[in-house]
Amino acid sequence: MKAHTTEPLVSITNLVKHFDISGGFLDRISFAGGLPSLTTTTVKAINGVSLDIRQGEILSVVGESGCGKSTLGRTVLGLYPPTSGKIAFRDMRIDNLSAQDMLPYRRRMQMVFQDPYASLNPRMTVRQILEEPTRFHFPDLSTSQVQDKVAEVMRQVGVDPAWAGRFPHEFSGGQRQRISIARALMVDPEFIVADEPISALDVSIQAQILNLIMDCQERFGLTYMFITHDLSVVEHISTRVAVMYLGTLCELADKKNLYGDPQHPYSRALLSAIPRLGTKGFSHIRLKGEVPTPINLPTGCVFHTRCPHVNERCRNEIPKLLGRPNGSQAACHALEEGRI
Amino acid sequence: MTHLLDVQDLVVKFRLRSGDLTALNGINFTLNPGERMGLVGESGAGKSVAGFSIINLISKPGFIASGRVLFEGEEISAYPLEQMRDIRGNRISMIFQDPMMTLNPVLTIGTQMVETIMAHNKVSVTHAREIALEKLSKVYISSPGKRLGQYPHELSGGMRQRVVIAISLLTNPSLIIADEPTTALDVTIQAEVMALLLELCRDDNMGLILITHDLGVVSQVTEKIAVMYAGRIVEQGPTEAIVSAPRHPYTQGLIKALPQGGGGGGRLHQIPGMMPNLTSIPPGCAFHPRCEHAMDICRRETPQLFGDGQTPGLVACHLYAQTR
Numbered sequence: 221m222k223a224h225t226t227e228p229l230v231s232i233t234n235l236v237k238h239f240d241i242s243g244g245f246l247d248r249i250s251f252a253g254g255l256p257s258l259t260t261t262t263v264k265a266i267n268g269v270s271l272d273i274r275q276g277e278i279l280s281v282v283g284e285s286g287c288g289k290s291t292l293g294r295t296v297l298g299l300y301p302p303t304s305g306k307i308a309f310r311d312m313r314i315d316n317l318s319a320q321d322m323l324p325y326r327r328r329m330q331m332v333f334q335d336p337y338a339s340l341n342p343r344m345t346v347r348q349i350l351e352e353p354t355r356f357h358f359p360d361l362s363t364s365q366v367q368d369k370v371a372e373v374m375r376q377v378g379v380d381p382a383w384a385g386r387f388p389h390e391f392s393g394g395q396r397q398r399i400s401i402a403r404a405l406m407v408d409p410e411f412i413v414a415d416e417p418i419s420a421l422d423v424s425i426q427a428q429i430l431n432l433i434m435d436c437q438e439r440f441g442l443t444y445m446f447i448t449h450d451l452s453v454v455e456h457i458s459t460r461v462a463v464m465y466l467g468t469l470c471e472l473a474d475k476k477n478l479y480g481d482p483q484h485p486y487s488r489a490l491l492s493a494i495p496r497l498g499t500k501g502f503s504h505i506r507l508k509g510e511v512p513t514p515i516n517l518p519t520g521c522v523f524h525t526r527c528p529h530v531n532e533r534c535r536n537e538i539p540k541l542l543g544r545p546n547g548s549q550a551a552c553h554a555l556e557e558g559r560i
Numbered sequence: 561m562t563h564l565l566d567v568q569d570l571v572v573k574f575r576l577r578s579g580d581l582t583a584l585n586g587i588n589f590t591l592n593p594g595e596r597m598g599l600v601g602e603s604g605a606g607k608s609v610a611g612f613s614i615i616n617l618i619s620k621p622g623f624i625a626s627g628r629v630l631f632e633g634e635e636i637s638a639y640p641l642e643q644m645r646d647i648r649g650n651r652i653s654m655i656f657q658d659p660m661m662t663l664n665p666v667l668t669i670g671t672q673m674v675e676t677i678m679a680h681n682k683v684s685v686t687h688a689r690e691i692a693l694e695k696l697s698k699v700y701i702s703s704p705g706k707r708l709g710q711y712p713h714e715l716s717g718g719m720r721q722r723v724v725i726a727i728s729l730l731t732n733p734s735l736i737i738a739d740e741p742t743t744a745l746d747v748t749i750q751a752e753v754m755a756l757l758l759e760l761c762r763d764d765n766m767g768l769i770l771i772t773h774d775l776g777v778v779s780q781v782t783e784k785i786a787v788m789y790a791g792r793i794v795e796q797g798p799t800e801a802i803v804s805a806p807r808h809p810y811t812q813g814l815i816k817a818l819p820q821g822g823g824g825g826g827r828l829h830q831i832p833g834m835m836p837n838l839t840s841i842p843p844g845c846a847f848h849p850r851c852e853h854a855m856d857i858c859r860r861e862t863p864q865l866f867g868d869g870q871t872p873g874l875v876a877c878h879l880y881a882q883t884r
Contacts, residue, residue: 284746422602427817427828456819493751495776502755
């Protein structure tokens, strides 16, 4: 694997993304004390996440459904405008650019989606799907150059270029995911956000796609943000791992550190729940209760309602992401105070 | 001893305009009372069809073409619909993948539970509610009394699947068929739900057929495994033996394709190609186009499951037939 540097390719600083789900005017009217007033309801999807994605690495973002990992990926690419915070690509701030100024960055940052059935236009042939972004971002290329590029990229991802005239429905799930990856590669990106790219696939096909993702990293020096809930996959492919819970970063660590010596109580519980081949029965750490709704976030540490090590400070004060002796970073008062 | 379940040469076909499609091609297995078995395979292998066909839940155009299913010694595959209803959801319960699809969104949890009990037992509504409460607390649902009055959408995914499990327990079945019960759930909740299922099976000596693609979950919960490929069982045996020393090249490939703990990067083993479509199953061994050990005989003859008397379990592969 190509050596990666510590130089950040993408920097995320204090990113916050809230969605207003209040609905229409009539939905917002409520009566408090006999007087009508307007209420707003916001889903607090991401609450102050800061992290760097280093050149050449695979940074995996893990967490359970609703923890904001997909929102994070989409916000980084500019598919959602951030509520506050900064996103920089190679030291250039990109979250406040106009659509026109953003264009060159859209080429350099691409996305692969979870469901290859939904993310490929069923009415376009594979050739059209692959040509469209190329023609848009490289208007100077001649028709034959674009066609050569289509054939080349199709070969790289392992789809026979002779099938370029076919429609997505004529391909299997694995093949379609290869085409999604090809579409991202067509514009020579530097950074790819892959949002659960293998969740919809069978085990033997998952291995093929993971291998392809790792091959591309090596061959094109790509940097990935790999969003998934599959912890065994993360352990296999990532360089570093970010663990999220309720829109907050709990722990950011090198893969070896996280799996060998998880710090944050949530990371510990999450990793203990991985089903492993050849283990009998269950020895996972049981968390009490349920994940709270991101509409009404708990005060202080968002994990305090379920944490076995909670104390008064956790209920009131939001913990900061701090370095740990083993080199990981974790946001936990109990760790900071040496209680666990 | 009578087996809890004895499936003999079960063949399930789907009648299509283009001809009959064989989804299940002669499967055999037995399950003892209280035994837990995993049916493993990728999508299209026929594992769900196998599970459904046990209680004849195959809907048209599918039908059981031949074979028998014996449950506690009775040939339930020959039962007419009325008699079958007495078995389904009563002595054999089924848990499906998506709890939101299983539960009726417009009825409260209580109504759905009471309805199930009263459909199978002659009890009063009050008594039925008591049973419902008891089962809800058995699956560790907090404040069960309150839950009875709630609708499915008011519960979280993990809680819903617990309710579904509670419903499946209402009639004290002796066999539960669970079709991908945790696929829609997060890992921590998956661990909770599977641990619960395991505990319940042990406590009440219930049999379990766990249909899943997740070998990790299977190895935690079951005592034996049947691996399916293109409508056939290609390998079956004790869970530990299959997970630690798989013999069929497909099982080997499947296990090697899993990212294992401790592994640091590197390429994953990949099985070339993909599972054949049921309309075009290759002749001979269905796995031969993807198999690195394929021989001439594999292209001509379909291997049958057999045991060699030394290693536990059965395997359907010509590689081992030679050394017999």
